[in-house]
Amino acid sequence: xxxxxxxxxxxxxxxxxxxxERRLADLTAEERDxxxxxxxxxxxxxxxxxxxPEPAEQVLGDPASYAVELRTAxxxxxxxxxxxxxxxxxxxxxxxxxAARRTWVELVDKVPGSPRxxxxxxxPAWWVLRAWVAWMVLQDMAHPYVSYGxxxxxxxxxxxxxxxxxxxxxxxxxxxxxHAAARLVVIGLNxxxxxxxxxxxxxxxxxxxDQVLDDMYSEGAGEELPGLSYDGVxxxxxxxYDAQGRPLTGVQLFTADGRAVSVDxxxxxxxxxxxxxxxxxxxxxxxxxSNGSPRFNVFPLPVGPGDADLWERDPDAWSSPTPxxxxxxxxxxxxxxxxxxxxxxxxxxADVPAR
Amino acid sequence: xDTTQLLKGVLDLAVLAVVEDEDGYGYDVLRRLRSAGLGDxxxxxxxxxxxxxxxxxxxxxxxxxxxxxxxxxxxxxxxGGRDQLKRxxxxxxxxxxxxxxxxxxxxxxx
Numbered sequence: 001x002x003x004x005x006x007x008x009x010x011x012x013x014x015x016x017x018x019x020x021e022r023r024l025a026d027l028t029a030e031e032r033d034x035x036x037x038x039x040x041x042x043x044x045x046x047x048x049x050x051x052x053p054e055p056a057e058q059v060l061g062d063p064a065s066y067a068v069e070l071r072t073a074x075x076x077x078x079x080x081x082x083x084x085x086x087x088x089x090x091x092x093x094x095x096x097x098x099a100a101r102r103t104w105v106e107l108v109d110k111v112p113g114s115p116r117x118x119x120x121x122x123x124p125a126w127w128v129l130r131a132w133v134a135w136m137v138l139q140d141m142a143h144p145y146v147s148y149g150x151x152x153x154x155x156x157x158x159x160x161x162x163x164x165x166x167x168x169x170x171x172x173x174x175x176x177x178x179h180a181a182a183r184l185v186v187i188g189l190n191x192x193x194x195x196x197x198x199x200x201x202x203x204x205x206x207x208x209x210d211q212v213l214d215d216m217y218s219e220g221a222g223e224e225l226p227g228l229s230y231d232g233v234x235x236x237x238x239x240x241y242d243a244q245g246r247p248l249t250g251v252q253l254f255t256a257d258g259r260a261v262s263v264d265x266x267x268x269x270x271x272x273x274x275x276x277x278x279x280x281x282x283x284x285x286x287x288x289x290s291n292g293s294p295r296f297n298v299f300p301l302p303v304g305p306g307d308a309d310l311w312e313r314d315p316d317a318w319s320s321p322t323p324x325x326x327x328x329x330x331x332x333x334x335x336x337x338x339x340x341x342x343x344x345x346x347x348x349x350a351d352v353p354a355r
Numbered sequence: 356x357d358t359t360q361l362l363k364g365v366l367d368l369a370v371l372a373v374v375e376d377e378d379g380y381g382y383d384v385l386r387r388l389r390s391a392g393l394g395d396x397x398x399x400x401x402x403x404x405x406x407x408x409x410x411x412x413x414x415x416x417x418x419x420x421x422x423x424x425x426x427x428x429x430x431x432x433x434x435g436g437r438d439q440l441k442r443x444x445x446x447x448x449x450x451x452x453x454x455x456x457x458x459x460x461x462x463x464x465x
Contacts, residue, residue, distance in 0.1 A: 031406075031410075034410070034416075035403070035406050037426075037428045038381045038427055039381070039402065040425040041381075041424065041425040041426065042380065042381040042382035042385075042398065042402065042427075046382055046385075046398065049386075066399045067399075069397055069399035069400050069403065070399040070400075071403065072400075073366070073399065073400040073401070073402070073403025073407065074402075074403035074407045075403075075410070
């Protein structure tokens with residue numbers, strides 16, 4: 001025993017132990033320590049004991065076979081299983097998927113009327129549909145609305161091609177299909193597409209509705225409100241005053257090109273029971289007459305109750321107990337106005353019809 | 356005759372026997388086996404066997420640090436190891452006696 005003898009660890013021993021250790025990589029740290037813990041001392045001592053002319057490497061021998069011997073004697077598999085934990089996972093997943101598919105096919109085949117053929121015929125429709133879902137998701141990520149521009153149409157076309165090729169098992173995109181991980185990804189994407197289908201359909205519907213509304217609004221903006229309006233609100237009456245601020249009645253209004261400036265004769269307004277014309281209900285403006293034909297461009301227009309049942313003007317209003325009357329002016333008198341040159345250009349404006 | 360195959364069957368027994376009286380480290384155990392006449396035993400087999408017996412609870416192990424070199428890992432026998440040694444010794448004695456008897460009978464006839 002040379003417990004006390006100084007042991008020199010040579011580089012060859014370190015290299016040898018490292019090589020052996022490399023072949024124990026599948027063991028736990030504890031198992032490995034147990035096996036090589038005393039190995040450097042043991043091998044160094046063996047080298048020191050050896051007094052032949054052979055080089056150290058030859059005395060130590062082949063680390064690979066040494067590792068095999070060590071593993072076998074210690075009760076482990078002779079050789080480290082290469083990547084034993086990775087392959088089986090993929091294999092197991094693949095087998096599980098195959099089994100699930102077989103079970104599904106068997107289940108479907110039990111239903112009478114060969115529904116499998118029917119479902120398989122529907123597959124292409126699903127390939128296109130899932131491409132559309134993906135397209136909608138992309139749109140959703142890009143902006144809050146749905147665009148039907150050329151660029152997006154191109155994206156949709158590419159997605160459809162990719163999805164169909166994947167479904168048919170053709171092209172570069174389908175080359176990954178055999179791998180368990182790729183199969184899981186495809187299954188996950190399909191499930192996701194199914195889940196996202198309802199919200200995307202909903203989004204498409206809303207976006208279409210929005211578009212219709214937008215169109216309506218833009219049409220509405222271009223379209224003028226019928227009759228007389230001010231600040232975007234239709235008017236039912238006007239109250240003219242002359243330059244001295246006195247109320248005027250029977251004032252006819254025309255545009256520069258001679259068209260009558262009339263109120264929208266279909267308008268009625270909730271009556272404030274002003275002038276006691278109507279206690280509650282709707283009041284209507286009644287036209288002035290010109291040779292028997294109604295004029296709605298003469299102000300102020302008389303106001304009276306309508307036919308409550310028919311929701312229209314009462315044709316016999318003027319002979320009713322409460323005939324239409326000229327409404328009260330907002331002010332008894334308006335401020336006096338003058339032109340910069342001192343007076344009204346038209347002098348005879350004082351000729352006000354009596355109220 | 357190649358004694359390697361024979362050794363494999365009795366290496367546990369031989370190693371237990373070697374450390375029964377005195378604790379030893381790997382190379383020490385190997386040297387004792389060789390000086391006892393088991394010259395064909397490979398060192399990796401001995402070290403692996405020590406580890407397996409330790410894992411099975413037949414041996415204890417402890418490290419003796421050294422200032423001047425790599426530390427040494429010593430193995431000692433446990434009560435469980437002694438039981439195993441006793442059982443296997445008996446088995447071996449029966450077995451070897453039977454084989455010896457068989458062989459001596461053949462020798463006598465020859």
